[in-house]
Amino acid sequence: MGxxxxxxxxxxRFWAQPEGADAPAPAAGMDAPVSVQVFLFGTLAxxxxxxxxxxxxxxPFRIADVMAELGRRxxxxxxxxxxxxxxxxxxxxxxxxxGEPATDPARxxxxxxxxxxxxxxxxxxVEGG
Amino acid sequence: xxxxxAPTNLAPARDDAWIATSCALCYSSCSxxxxxxxxxxxxxxxxxxxxxxxxxxxxxxxxxIMSHYDPNRLKVPLRRTNxxxxxxxxxxxxxxxxxxxxxxxxxxxxxxxxxxPRKLLIxxxxxxxxxxxxxxxxxxxxxxxxYSTAGGGLHCGNGAHLISGIxxxxxxxxxxxxxxxxxxxxxxxxxxxxxxxxxxxMKLAADARARGxxxxxxxxxxxxxxxxxxxxxxxxxxxxxxLALALCHVLVNELKIYDAPYLQAKTNAPxxxxxxxxxxxxxxxxxxxxxxxAANAARPYSEANSADMALEGDFAVDGVxxxxxxHKLKEHLRKFTPEWxxxxxxxxxxxxxxxxxxxxREARIGSTIMVEGVNLPYRPVxxxxxxxxxxxxxxxxxxxxxxxxxxxxxxxDVVGGCLGFNPACDGFPETGRPHYVPKPDADGLMITGMWMxxxxxxxVGEPRMPQNAGLQDLFTMGMTxxxxxxxxxxxxxxxxxxxxxxEAMLNFGANLLMSIANKxxxxxxxxxxxxxxxxxxxxxxxxxxxDIVLPDCSYLQTLDSRSNFPFIFSxxxxxxxxxxxxxxxxxxxxxxxxxxxxxxxxxxxxIGFRADMNAxxxxxxxxxxxxxxxxxxxxxxxxxxxxxxKTYFGAQRGLEWFxxxxxxxxxxxxxxxxxxxxxxxxxxxxxxxxxxxxxxxxAITAPRGLKVPRQYYEPMPDHLPCVSHCCTTxxxxxxxxxxxxxxxxxxxxxxxxxxxxxxxxxxxxxTIAINTNTGRGKGLHDGALIWVETETGRKVQGRxxxxxxxxxxxxxxxxxxxxxxxxxxVAKGKGVxxxxxxxxxxxxxxxxxxxxxxxxRVKVTPVQVRQ
Numbered sequence: 001m002g003x004x005x006x007x008x009x010x011x012x013r014f015w016a017q018p019e020g021a022d023a024p025a026p027a028a029g030m031d032a033p034v035s036v037q038v039f040l041f042g043t044l045a046x047x048x049x050x051x052x053x054x055x056x057x058x059x060p061f062r063i064a065d066v067m068a069e070l071g072r073r074x075x076x077x078x079x080x081x082x083x084x085x086x087x088x089x090x091x092x093x094x095x096x097x098x099g100e101p102a103t104d105p106a107r108x109x110x111x112x113x114x115x116x117x118x119x120x121x122x123x124x125x126v127e128g129g
Numbered sequence: 130x131x132x133x134x135a136p137t138n139l140a141p142a143r144d145d146a147w148i149a150t151s152c153a154l155c156y157s158s159c160s161x162x163x164x165x166x167x168x169x170x171x172x173x174x175x176x177x178x179x180x181x182x183x184x185x186x187x188x189x190x191x192x193x194i195m196s197h198y199d200p201n202r203l204k205v206p207l208r209r210t211n212x213x214x215x216x217x218x219x220x221x222x223x224x225x226x227x228x229x230x231x232x233x234x235x236x237x238x239x240x241x242x243x244x245x246p247r248k249l250l251i252x253x254x255x256x257x258x259x260x261x262x263x264x265x266x267x268x269x270x271x272x273x274x275x276y277s278t279a280g281g282g283l284h285c286g287n288g289a290h291l292i293s294g295i296x297x298x299x300x301x302x303x304x305x306x307x308x309x310x311x312x313x314x315x316x317x318x319x320x321x322x323x324x325x326x327x328x329x330x331m332k333l334a335a336d337a338r339a340r341g342x343x344x345x346x347x348x349x350x351x352x353x354x355x356x357x358x359x360x361x362x363x364x365x366x367x368x369x370x371x372l373a374l375a376l377c378h379v380l381v382n383e384l385k386i387y388d389a390p391y392l393q394a395k396t397n398a399p400x401x402x403x404x405x406x407x408x409x410x411x412x413x414x415x416x417x418x419x420x421x422x423a424a425n426a427a428r429p430y431s432e433a434n435s436a437d438m439a440l441e442g443d444f445a446v447d448g449v450x451x452x453x454x455x456h457k458l459k460e461h462l463r464k465f466t467p468e469w470x471x472x473x474x475x476x477x478x479x480x481x482x483x484x485x486x487x488x489x490r491e492a493r494i495g496s497t498i499m500v501e502g503v504n505l506p507y508r509p510v511x512x513x514x515x516x517x518x519x520x521x522x523x524x525x526x527x528x529x530x531x532x533x534x535x536x537x538x539x540x541x542d543v544v545g546g547c548l549g550f551n552p553a554c555d556g557f558p559e560t561g562r563p564h565y566v567p568k569p570d571a572d573g574l575m576i577t578g579m580w581m582x583x584x585x586x587x588x589v590g591e592p593r594m595p596q597n598a599g600l601q602d603l604f605t606m607g608m609t610x611x612x613x614x615x616x617x618x619x620x621x622x623x624x625x626x627x628x629x630x631x632e633a634m635l636n637f638g639a640n641l642l643m644s645i646a647n648k649x650x651x652x653x654x655x656x657x658x659x660x661x662x663x664x665x666x667x668x669x670x671x672x673x674x675x676d677i678v679l680p681d682c683s684y685l686q687t688l689d690s691r692s693n694f695p696f697i698f699s700x701x702x703x704x705x706x707x708x709x710x711x712x713x714x715x716x717x718x719x720x721x722x723x724x725x726x727x728x729x730x731x732x733x734x735x736i737g738f739r740a741d742m743n744a745x746x747x748x749x750x751x752x753x754x755x756x757x758x759x760x761x762x763x764x765x766x767x768x769x770x771x772x773x774x775k776t777y778f779g780a781q782r783g784l785e786w787f788x789x790x791x792x793x794x795x796x797x798x799x800x801x802x803x804x805x806x807x808x809x810x811x812x813x814x815x816x817x818x819x820x821x822x823x824x825x826x827x828a829i830t831a832p833r834g835l836k837v838p839r840q841y842y843e844p845m846p847d848h849l850p851c852v853s854h855c856c857t858t859x860x861x862x863x864x865x866x867x868x869x870x871x872x873x874x875x876x877x878x879x880x881x882x883x884x885x886x887x888x889x890x891x892x893x894x895x896t897i898a899i900n901t902n903t904g905r906g907k908g909l910h911d912g913a914l915i916w917v918e919t920e921t922g923r924k925v926q927g928r929x930x931x932x933x934x935x936x937x938x939x940x941x942x943x944x945x946x947x948x949x950x951x952x953x954x955v956a957k958g959k960g961v962x963x964x965x966x967x968x969x970x971x972x973x974x975x976x977x978x979x980x981x982x983x984x985x986r987v988k989v990t991p992v993q994v995r996q
Contacts, residue, residue: 003497004390004394004495005506006390006391006395007390008506009504012806012807014807015553015800041269041740041741041744042272042741042744042745043272043273051740085591091584091585092583094748096748098754100754101751119744119747121741121745123583123745124276124582125274125583125584
């Protein structure tokens with residue numbers, strides 16, 4: 001008896017992120033132009049008749065850059081569908097880069113090729129709007 | 130001439146197979162074995178290989194065969210010929226072809242999608258859990274934010290699921306039956322043949338009781354849970370939160386029992402609170418400050434050792450007077466004395482003190498235990514709530530106050546304590562999928578790792594002018610909304626400038642007319658839809674409002690690749706195994722029945738949004754890159770299920786593998802089940818975020834004539850009365866409530882002949898339970914026919930059953946009975962339709978989480994029978 005709750009398992013790294021999981025993109029290729037194809041689905045697709053749309057960004061780009069560019073193109077109402085007023089990507093806005101989920105909008109994208117395909121769709125957000 | 134090459138045994142090979150699949154008589158989706166002989170299912174048993182049910186099956190599950198073979202099942206598409214819609218209107222059904230049906234639906238839905246996809250409402254039953262994903266994928270692709278689960282969410286979920294998510298990262302909570310020694314249930318039925326993981330929990334709860342776990346059941350009625358309890362604590366309807374607050378007070382202020390190290394390390398108890406009820410934040414990092422006793426200074430919570438964080442005391446930070454959140458809570462609780470609570474709940478103060486003492490002592494604060502070689506905190510007590518406690522105006526605070534009992538003694542997601550259902554999973558060993566675990570936000574508070582919806586319960590969304598017809602994007606603590614059906618929906622939509630009106634409904638199996646509130650209100654809202662499609666297996670009362678009815682396959686005829694996923698819903702908590710079963714066809718469709726999943730895919734093709742549908746499945750099923758659905762290719766439902774199974778279990782374990790094996794399972798690890806000590810997240814014992822939330826909502830509503838009642842948005846729980854508690858009209862002396870009969874699921878199983886027979890044998894299922902002494906005082910006797918009437922004149926009729934097993938002020942009715950439609954003739958006229966007593970408007974809804982108030986103050990009078 002009398003053991004501190006938080007001391008019982010101290011030091012365990014069971015749920016720790018693997019090494020390098022959040023490592024930034026390498027510096028190589030910085031500012032290289034990259035063509036990004038963006039596929040908007042569901043509600044978001046109403047913003048434009050084109051699918052995909054093509055964005056020209058600089059490598060390495062971030063999902064936050066893509067969101068900002070989409071906001072510039074399609075306006076604040078569109079942006080409010082994918083981001084909170086503070087700019088944070090909404091959880092029910094799901095983004096995929098070349099088929100891989102992109103959960104951190106601030107993380108540089110290592111697409112590893114001259115073109116990247118980005119898919120964006122809103123899933124249902126019944127709770128909280 | 131005889132053919133000598135022909136087989137000499139002319140008897141054809143007999144069809145005799147046991148097929149592993151999943152039940153759908155309730156949302157637990159227990160694993161079953163269906164015995165098919167010569168094309169007919171002759172028996173259904175629990176699947177002993179599965180964790181989901183552990184080979185057991187409840188009365189509903191074994192009776193499923195009767196629901197499947199019900200001759201009243203829908204078998205052909207139907208078209209309405211009577212344009213009028215109402216409770217007394219005959220739809221004038223006309224049989225039509227699938228081509229006609231799908232063509233008309235595609236045209237109408239296509240028009241709606243082109244005009245404004247938000248005009249479509251997707252409505253579904255909660256009974257078939259696996260219906261959620263295909264329907265949501267359809268809605269996501271279509272582009273509508275409007276979904277509802279009828280009474281399923283309004284009655285049970287807006288408080289229970291929200292708070293289980295915020296405090297336990299799970300859809301619901303349960304005692305850790307294997308280790309728990311003392312459990313208190315507040316209107317919950319965990320382990321009594323109903324609820325999440327129903328049959329698995331039956332065994333776990335029974336074993337726990339046999340081992341000596343004490344079970345205290347707080348409930349106005351002694352029925353399913355109380356019958357197996359050590360102690361039944363009857364209380365006045367809707368006052369569970371008041372009792373919980375008094376128990377918290379006794380623990381903290383009278384007995385001084387609380388787990389300080391847990392509160393320091395795993396909650397926001399040490400966060401400093403200023404005079405504005407908000408966190409005091411670091412000027413640079415903006416992180417909440419704590420008082421570091423070692424440094425004798427305020428520091429960001431992330432920079433101080435937990436053991437040094439002050440839980441009590443008056444401090445000043447840059448001239449601002451502040452106290453730790455726990456200090457605030459402790460002071461706040463002082464007013465909730467047992468004597469005060471006795472007046473509210475009728476539970477004697479001495480009993481409150483005794484139960485609090487037992488709970489606190491049994492918590493064994495500071496103890497540890499080894500589980501499979503891992504040393505873990507051990508707190509063998511749990512306070513668990515569900516529908517009974519949270520189904521009221523004070524839904525949020527009731528559940529919040531009850532969970533505080535767990536938080537105060539550190540019995541949260543540790544051995545023996547109150548567990549979320551599997552909030553952390555390290556994945557199938559060969560693939561690492563599914564992998565999820567809670568994580569902290571910038572304030573250190575917990576964000577769930579997995580959720581049934583896609584907006585997590587915390588952080589709370591930013592209120593905005595509503596775009597959702599349910600106004601959940603304005604009242605952002607709400608989930609299922611009453612305003613999709615309420616009497617005042619048009620007034621609210623106008624008041625808050627909803628830019629469109631719902632025009633079309635796609636209903637999957639929900640019987641809204643019976644599951645939400647009084648049928649007249651719901652009928653008025655249903656009649657407004659210009660076009661309604663109902664996919665169902667029976668012609669329910671709600672289906673009779675549809676323009677087109679599509680005959681669905683039953684659970685014995687369909688395919689679901691995730692009958693029990695997410696694991697936070699119906700996989701049992703505690704140690705054991707992870708288990709992923711599927712549901713597979715045992716029988717072919719009859720007549721022209723079609724699987725609803727195939728119908729949705731067909732509609733997507735016809736309307737022209739298959740690419741969106743594929744993208745929605747990719748996202749909602751989290752398909753692996755190599756399994757993702759491509760472009761607008763027309764995948765079959767089998768191919769989509771195959772892609773999901775291969776995503777999680779490898780290319781060699783696709784749909785064919787699962788059809789052969791039925792399920793896959795692998796061992797749970799202690800670090801998964803008892804994840805909380807391992808993960809650096811905190812939960813809020815002080816809901817600071819409610820303060821700015823109220824400001825933001827009020828900034829929108831107040832200029833439009835609706836003041837947010839701030840007492841519902843205070844950061845610490847309180848007792849707020851229901852409308853029924855405020856009734857002072859003479860003669861209205863009883864609190865009517867409904868309970869969920871374990872014999873039945875929603876309104877669906879009332880049609881099942883075996884379950885109907887069992888319900889008729891049960892003295893209570895179809896009657897009105899009133900306390901014996903109370904009833905006799907009114908001159909009532911068993912079998913007496915009475916009216917139950919509310920102040921507003923709503924009334925229902927039924928026969929009395931007197932019992933000592935109900936609170937003297939209570940009046941209990943089994944839920945969702947009293948069908949009146951001809952489409953379910955076994956169910957018709959059986960039992961009492963409780964929901965007729967419920968009002969459906971803003972004034973009867975929690976103004977914070979939109980939960981409907983589910984009790985009503987009533988009077989009873991004998992029915993005068995004409996001679």
